[in-house]
Amino acid sequence: MYDINGDLGAGITILSDGHKGLLEAVKxxxxxxxxxxxxxxxxxxFRKRFTGEHFRKLFWRAVKASTEESFKVVMEEIKSIDVHAYEYLKDRDPRTWSKAFFQEGRDCDAVENGVSKSFNSAVRSARRKPIITMLEEIRIFVMERxxxxxxxxxEWDLNICPAIRKKYKT
Incomplete structure (x- = not known):
């Protein structure tokens, strides 16, 4: 536990699925x-209770809002459509999922853990093997990737990769 600053976790960011047991354990x-x-x-x-493309778009705008003011504007828009949707999101503690509230000085601005889920899925079979075999299979997977x-x-005839070029054009 010395890796995380004397067991207290100062300076680190943990991203989880928000499971109640995990939230309490981290606290x-x-x-x-x-x-x-x-x-x-x-x-x-959220989408199990509140359907519609407008909610999805507004939610992601709230997630990516970089200031508290821009976050509040989006949340008010959600509230004007459905007060229950607004309350649902407020009850999920926006300080834990909107960039507007992330601590300054962090090297990570991730809002979802899709990369770790993809990686875990890719190495699923290796994870069931003895440690040395598992590590070797993961090493080979990463090198090949x-x-x-x-x-x-x-193959690109570009100085900027296509995904960034597309974002730049919009």
Missing amino acids: ERCPEAEHRQCARHIIAN IYNQRLRGM
Whole structure:
């Protein structure tokens, strides 16, 4: 536990699915850590109660809002459509899922843990093996992925990758 600043978690950010047991465990074991909830998990549950493309778009605007003021504007828009949707999101503690409230000085601005889910899915079979075998399979997976991504990138006739170029144009 010395890795996380004397057991208290000062300076680290933890991103989880927001499971009640996890929320309590982090509060107890790492009270100084910034604990964020995965926005994808929040919207998945939100969409079970509040349907419509407008809610999805507004939710992601609230998630990506960079200031408290812009967050409040979006939340008021949600409230004008459905007060219960507004209350549902407020009850999920926006300080844990909106960039508007993330602590300054963090090197991570992630709002969802899709990368770790994808990685875990890709190495699922390796995770059931003895530690050395597991690590070797993960090492090979990562090396092959880096190599294949590099080959794909070399095919581009661009200085800027297509995903960033698309964002730049919009």
